[in-house]
Amino acid sequence: MTRAELFAQIQQKSSFLSVGLDPDMAKIPAHLRSESDPIFSFCKAIIEETADYAVAYKPNIAFFEALGSKGWETLQKVQEFIPKDIFTIADAKRGDIGNTSTLYAKAFFETMDFDSITVAPYMGADSVTPFLEFREKWVILLALTSNVGSMDFQLIKDENGKPLYQSVLEKSQEWGSPENLMYVVGATRGELIGEVRKIVPDNFFLVPGVGAQGGSLADVAKYGMNAHCGLLVNSSRGIIYASGEKDFAKVARTEAVKLQAEMKVLLEKYL
Amino acid sequence: MTRAELFAQIQQKSSFLSVGLDPDMAKIPAHLRSESDPIFSFCKAIIEETADYAVAYKPNIAFFEALGSKGWETLQKVQEFIPKDIFTIADAKRGDIGNTSTLYAKAFFETMDFDSITVAPYMGADSVTPFLEFREKWVILLALTSNVGSMDFQLIKDENGKPLYQSVLEKSQEWGSPENLMYVVGATRGELIGEVRKIVPDNFFLVPGVGAQGGSLADVAKYGMNAHCGLLVNSSRGIIYASGEKDFAKVARTEAVKLQAEMKVLLEKYL
Numbered sequence: 455m456t457r458a459e460l461f462a463q464i465q466q467k468s469s470f471l472s473v474g475l476d477p478d479m480a481k482i483p484a485h486l487r488s489e490s491d492p493i494f495s496f497c498k499a500i501i502e503e504t505a506d507y508a509v510a511y512k513p514n515i516a517f518f519e520a521l522g523s524k525g526w527e528t529l530q531k532v533q534e535f536i537p538k539d540i541f542t543i544a545d546a547k548r549g550d551i552g553n554t555s556t557l558y559a560k561a562f563f564e565t566m567d568f569d570s571i572t573v574a575p576y577m578g579a580d581s582v583t584p585f586l587e588f589r590e591k592w593v594i595l596l597a598l599t600s601n602v603g604s605m606d607f608q609l610i611k612d613e614n615g616k617p618l619y620q621s622v623l624e625k626s627q628e629w630g631s632p633e634n635l636m637y638v639v640g641a642t643r644g645e646l647i648g649e650v651r652k653i654v655p656d657n658f659f660l661v662p663g664v665g666a667q668g669g670s671l672a673d674v675a676k677y678g679m680n681a682h683c684g685l686l687v688n689s690s691r692g693i694i695y696a697s698g699e700k701d702f703a704k705v706a707r708t709e710a711v712k713l714q715a716e717m718k719v720l721l722e723k724y725l
Numbered sequence: 726m727t728r729a730e731l732f733a734q735i736q737q738k739s740s741f742l743s744v745g746l747d748p749d750m751a752k753i754p755a756h757l758r759s760e761s762d763p764i765f766s767f768c769k770a771i772i773e774e775t776a777d778y779a780v781a782y783k784p785n786i787a788f789f790e791a792l793g794s795k796g797w798e799t800l801q802k803v804q805e806f807i808p809k810d811i812f813t814i815a816d817a818k819r820g821d822i823g824n825t826s827t828l829y830a831k832a833f834f835e836t837m838d839f840d841s842i843t844v845a846p847y848m849g850a851d852s853v854t855p856f857l858e859f860r861e862k863w864v865i866l867l868a869l870t871s872n873v874g875s876m877d878f879q880l881i882k883d884e885n886g887k888p889l890y891q892s893v894l895e896k897s898q899e900w901g902s903p904e905n906l907m908y909v910v911g912a913t914r915g916e917l918i919g920e921v922r923k924i925v926p927d928n929f930f931l932v933p934g935v936g937a938q939g940g941s942l943a944d945v946a947k948y949g950m951n952a953h954c955g956l957l958v959n960s961s962r963g964i965i966y967a968s969g970e971k972d973f974a975k976v977a978r979t980e981a982v983k984l985q986a987e988m989k990v991l992l993e994k995y996l
Binding site: 476514516517519523524526527549552555557558565566574575576578579582596599600601602603604605608610611612615618622625 | 853
């Protein structure tokens with residue numbers, strides 16, 4: 455998917471919502487557990503009810519991988535079920551030496567047909583650039599994550615006072631463009647999103663940490679939005695586990711509608 | 726597997742060889758391609774011929790993942806075929822927020838029964854520690870990798886002149902012990918292995934980059950060996966693709982024997 459197509463969808467739906475698919479057998483409603491593929495049934499129902507309000511779906515690969523080869527079959531079914539005009543994110547946090555990264559890229563871009571994959575930057579250029587060689591596919595590079603551990607290394611300042619995440623942003627600008635490179639930028643640090651935006655004015659950010667993880671959607675939009683919106687704000691648990699009963703998909707829809715309504719206001723304000 | 730068990734095996738075999746399993750359909754001998762699971766047949770033959778000389782096997786997960794759910798079935802079969810007294814490394818380079826890392830750990834330590842997994846440090850403590858909570862299982866943390874891109878971030882010096890990889894080594898010492906935490910340390914930088922050894926005297930290193938990637942085994946042993954050997958030196962292509970013909974497994978054995986013979990000399994010299 456191109457940036458123009460993604461932006462068109464954002465405008466059409468007045469939404470920059472990504473719905474995170476973290477399907478946990480212990481958390482999905484009990485009545486689904488007797489189905490032949492409960493995880494697929496769960497994701498399918500969530501997608502059907504939220505697709506009008508979401509511009510992206512982000513399956514968390516670990517939740518599928520934990521189920522072994524069966525989980526990979528389910529992941530493939532889920533990917534194929536997502537409407538083709540909606541952006542898909544394989545949240546896999548991969549990254550290895552060149553020929554190995556190429557294989558990960560093939561796994562998610564060819565064996566499956568995801569639009570994008572999250573990638574870890576620690577191993578540098580040759581671990582990231584193989585993912586950027588696929589046409590109309592995207593890298594979403596970890597820059598500033600929203601977890602507590604992000605402070606361990608990402609905020610370490612170099613000899614010139616520049617934190618590591620800024621080096622990741624700057625260096626990676628040589629590898630990709632706003633047409634194929636996004637960044638993971640956590641929402642738990644409202645003001646830092648503004649700092650990141652100054653360094654990379656044009657790239658999209660994937661923002662986790664709104665809702666269950668405590669970030670403010672208004673702050674994210676205030677500090678992070680650009681002329682192409684430039685934001686995909688993800689909510690996982692706040693939507694998919696809003697109800698653990700038979701009404702889970704309808705309640706997920708209600709939560710998605712609420713977020714979309716907030717996003718519509720923010721798009722009108724800042725775009 | 727415990728560190729004592731691993732060390733006992735090293736002494737018994739006079740070897741610290743890890744054989745990397747990077748099975749690529751385009752590179753395996755043509756006569757295997759008509760089999761029902763060529764990748765498994767290939768790995769099985771390699772393991773049968775090299776098991777007397779190797780103390781570890783390191784399947785590169787990307788090569789299996791690129792084949793989708795079928796690849797995961799093959800990976801599981803390969804893991805189960807490796808003799809139980811040999812250390813197994815899932816070279817997966819995973820790492821995510823806490824509950825997600827726990828799921829990756831379950832995928833490799835419970836759904837499958839690997840002894841260890843390679844983990845990327847960028848997201849910090851809560852991305853790594855979930856893997857350390859599994860009894861007799863190991864994290865092999867990326868510290869100083871052997872690829873060109875390792876220079877992009879791993880060598881950035883902080884305000885006190887300390888490179889990032891040293892911060893990773895020092896910080897992670899708070900998370901695990903030499904009984905459950907190893908480090909990836911590239912062999913292309915002989916003298917740097919000595920620097921790493923000073924910081925973490927007791928932990929095992931997984932050393933890629935010997936052979937095809939150009940590092941010197943003698944230098945690795947000189948700078949890196951400790952009283953428990955403390956080294957697993959990996960060779961992938963140099964062994965498994967030494968011949969592309971019907972004799973591939975026998976030739977792999979010959980290459981493994983050569984490396985083991987060199988290692989025996991080095992163990993006698995330094996241990």
